Amino acid sequence: xxxxxxxxxxxxxxxxxxxxxxxxxxxxxxxxxxxxxxxxxxxxxxxxxxxxxxxxxxxxxxxxxxxxxxxxxxxxxxxxxxxxxxxxxxxxxxxxxxxxxxxxxxxxxxxxxxxxxxxxxxxxxxxxxxxxxxxxxxxxxxxxxxxxxxxxxxxxxxxxxxxxxxxxxxxxxxxxxxxxxxxxxxxxxxxxxxxxxxxxxxxxxxxxxxxxxxxxxxxxxx
Amino acid sequence: xxxxxxxxxxxxxxxxxxxxxxxxxxxxxxxxxxxxxxxxxxxxxxxxxxxxxxxxxxxxxxxxxxxxxxxxxxxxxxxxxxxxxxxxxxxxxxxxxxxxxxxxxxxxxxxxxxxxxxxxxxxxxxxxxxxxxxxxxxxxxxxxxxxxxxxxxxxxxxxxxxxxxxxxxxxxxxxxxxxxxxxxxxxxxxxxxxxxxxxxxxxxxxxxxxxxxxxxxxxxxxxxxxxxxxxxxxxxxxxxxxxxxxxxxxxxxxxxxxxxxxxxxxxxxxxxxxxxxxxxxxxxxxxxxxxxxxxxxxxxxxxxxxxxxxxxxxxxxxxxxxxxxxxxxxxxxxxxxxxxxxxxxxxxxxxxxxxxxxxxxxxxxxxxxxxxxxxxxxxxxxxxxxxxxxxxxxxxxxxxxxxxxxxxxxxxxxxxxxxxxxxxxxxxxxxxxxxxxxxxxxxx
Numbered sequence: 001x002x003x004x005x006x007x008x009x010x011x012x013x014x015x016x017x018x019x020x021x022x023x024x025x026x027x028x029x030x031x032x033x034x035x036x037x038x039x040x041x042x043x044x045x046x047x048x049x050x051x052x053x054x055x056x057x058x059x060x061x062x063x064x065x066x067x068x069x070x071x072x073x074x075x076x077x078x079x080x081x082x083x084x085x086x087x088x089x090x091x092x093x094x095x096x097x098x099x100x101x102x103x104x105x106x107x108x109x110x111x112x113x114x115x116x117x118x119x120x121x122x123x124x125x126x127x128x129x130x131x132x133x134x135x136x137x138x139x140x141x142x143x144x145x146x147x148x149x150x151x152x153x154x155x156x157x158x159x160x161x162x163x164x165x166x167x168x169x170x171x172x173x174x175x176x177x178x179x180x181x182x183x184x185x186x187x188x189x190x191x192x193x194x195x196x197x198x199x200x201x202x203x204x205x206x207x208x209x210x211x212x213x214x215x216x217x218x219x220x221x222x
Numbered sequence: 223x224x225x226x227x228x229x230x231x232x233x234x235x236x237x238x239x240x241x242x243x244x245x246x247x248x249x250x251x252x253x254x255x256x257x258x259x260x261x262x263x264x265x266x267x268x269x270x271x272x273x274x275x276x277x278x279x280x281x282x283x284x285x286x287x288x289x290x291x292x293x294x295x296x297x298x299x300x301x302x303x304x305x306x307x308x309x310x311x312x313x314x315x316x317x318x319x320x321x322x323x324x325x326x327x328x329x330x331x332x333x334x335x336x337x338x339x340x341x342x343x344x345x346x347x348x349x350x351x352x353x354x355x356x357x358x359x360x361x362x363x364x365x366x367x368x369x370x371x372x373x374x375x376x377x378x379x380x381x382x383x384x385x386x387x388x389x390x391x392x393x394x395x396x397x398x399x400x401x402x403x404x405x406x407x408x409x410x411x412x413x414x415x416x417x418x419x420x421x422x423x424x425x426x427x428x429x430x431x432x433x434x435x436x437x438x439x440x441x442x443x444x445x446x447x448x449x450x451x452x453x454x455x456x457x458x459x460x461x462x463x464x465x466x467x468x469x470x471x472x473x474x475x476x477x478x479x480x481x482x483x484x485x486x487x488x489x490x491x492x493x494x495x496x497x498x499x500x501x502x503x504x505x506x507x508x509x510x511x512x513x514x515x516x517x518x519x520x521x522x523x524x525x526x527x528x529x530x531x532x533x534x535x536x537x538x539x540x541x542x543x544x545x546x547x548x549x550x551x552x553x554x555x556x557x558x559x560x561x562x563x564x565x566x567x568x569x570x571x572x573x574x575x576x577x578x579x580x581x582x583x584x585x586x587x588x589x590x591x592x593x594x595x596x597x598x599x600x601x602x603x604x605x606x607x608x609x610x611x612x613x614x615x616x617x618x619x620x621x622x623x624x625x626x627x628x629x630x631x632x633x634x635x636x637x638x639x640x641x642x643x644x645x646x647x648x649x650x651x652x653x654x655x656x657x658x659x660x661x662x663x664x665x666x
Binding site for chain 2: 082083085102154180182184185186190193194196197215216217
């Protein structure tokens with residue numbers, strides 16, 4: 001998987017490139033919009049990550065240039081602007097997803113992977129499994145080893161999301177938006193409470209703990 | 223705009239005014255002159271015609287002799303000099319009475335052929351007429367000159383008085399741009415005209431700008447003040463880890479602290495931005511028809527586990543379906559913040575109940591808890607930005623929740639209210655204008 005990163009801030013580009021390489025991506029970096037467009041047009045990338053404020057050519061014009069010349073590489077927009085209008089404008093210009101700075105790298109990675117999945121349209125599995133934990137999406141049955149685990153709907157949704165992202169850290173924000181479909185951040189951490197309930201069901205009765213908290217970042221299953 | 227442009231604009235208006243004024247005056251002058259000249263000539267012709275008639279009668283009665291006598295008598299009595307010539311068959315002048323040269327170009331003449339073929343010619347000098355018209359023209363010139371002067375002066379006065387309010391407006395804008403003092407206002411004129419309307423609208427615009435600027439200053443002050451605390455913690459955590467002997471676990475701990483504090487800074491920044499946007503009227507609201515009971519359901523769903531984990535009973539009730547025109551996410555956030563507070567300040571075994579419904583034209587959402595309550599002296603201040611009551615200091619929070627609720631609800635045209643009894647609990651109320659769900663989509 002090859003990713004084009006167009007970002008003029010060297011420090012941000014550095015940590016995003018490093019993180020993506022560690023996750024198994026090949027990363028090309030451009031610090032300039034015009035150069036970025038040239039790269040995007042000449043090399044077949046799986047995903048492009050484009051900052052909006054760029055020297056040379058701004059991000060929206062870059063995406064527009066790509067789309068005009070028939071490049072349908074999925075684009076993740078990075079922006080320091082958080083207004084809904086900017087998000088809408090970015091998506092209208094042909095971006096596929098939008099992430100506001102500052103962002104958690106875990107979230108950026110999850111979104112990049114989602115874009116790759118969407119583009120490749122890998123077949124939807126009916127059963128998810130991590131170690132001896134398995135979740136049947138059709139019957140909504142959850143088992144660990146031979147034990148059947150009863151879950152409330154929210155707990156099931158959280159587990160499904162964690163299992164789909166098994167081995168990857170998911171942030172609290174990502175959980176909020178996927179499990180509750182909420183775009184605002186409640187003051188009390190409702191995610192903490194749900195995670196601890198889920199942990200009670202899938203981990204506490206068993207020796208091997210699967211759900212880990214990564215302090216400051218989020219949670220990881222497996 | 224420079225004063226040169228301003229002067230030339232006034233001058234241009236004045237010149238236009240003067241030109242039209244002078245053209246009008248000249249048209250009147252020329253018309254008067256033409257009519258006067260024509261009527262003077264007409265009068266001369268009438269005199270000649272009547273003289274001709276008179277001489278014809280005299281000639282018929284007394285012949286040439288009587289005519290000659292009459293002409294000579296005329297020369298003595300008539301104040302105006304009349305030229306008379308009688309021409310016989312042989313083209314010889316039979317009677318000639320000419321006070322001066324018989325010059326056809328300077329004479330107004332008339333000719334009458336009598337029954338026997340004799341021709342009587344009467345001429346009248348047009349000199350006095352021309353003299354009158356000459357003086358008339360001289361007068362007209364003088365009048366025109368003074369009209370030009372009056373028109374220029376009048377034009378200048380009129381344009382100055384008409385442009386005065388515009389100049390004052392322009393000067394005020396110039397001063398505001400130069401000094402940045404948006405507190406200045408343009409005085410509104412006494413007359414109810416378009417200029418006064420413009421001035422008033424301009425002042426309203428200044429009010430709005432001032433509100434925005436003040437809001438922005440306030441937000442900036444708050445941001446710089448309140449970001450210092452988490453930034454100090456962030457810096458402290460990093461510095462302590464760096465100063466201590468190398469230890470991987472300690473580093474991990476410090477880095478996690480840094481991420482937590484950075485997240486807190488971000489949430490605070492976003493919330494402060496939301497509050498100042500809502501307060502200044504700059505918050506974009508994506509209004510749609512929202513059912514209050516849906517909002518309550520969502521909030522209950524969000525906080526059920528939290529309340530359960532804390533041993534707090536969370537109940538909800540709704541009467542008639544109640545709809546409001548609101549930004550769904552913002553309203554959900556406001557309701558969630560209220561319930562968040564209620565659960566936070568209610569001890570195990572207590573109850574938080576949410577009620578939604580319609581009271582008259584108002585849609586009401588009410589959150590009642592059996593928590594610690596708020597002292598009476600703190601009640602009016604709880605909506606202030608970053609105010610934290612003595613009892614709430616130990617709980618985690620930013621002190622921004624209530625002011626965000628207030629700002630968002632007021633941006634929707636609603637009100638917030640609170641009643642509390644320390645030790646017994648509090649009731650928070652949000653009121654918004656209710657909207658009919660059916661039959662009146664225009665209110666959406």
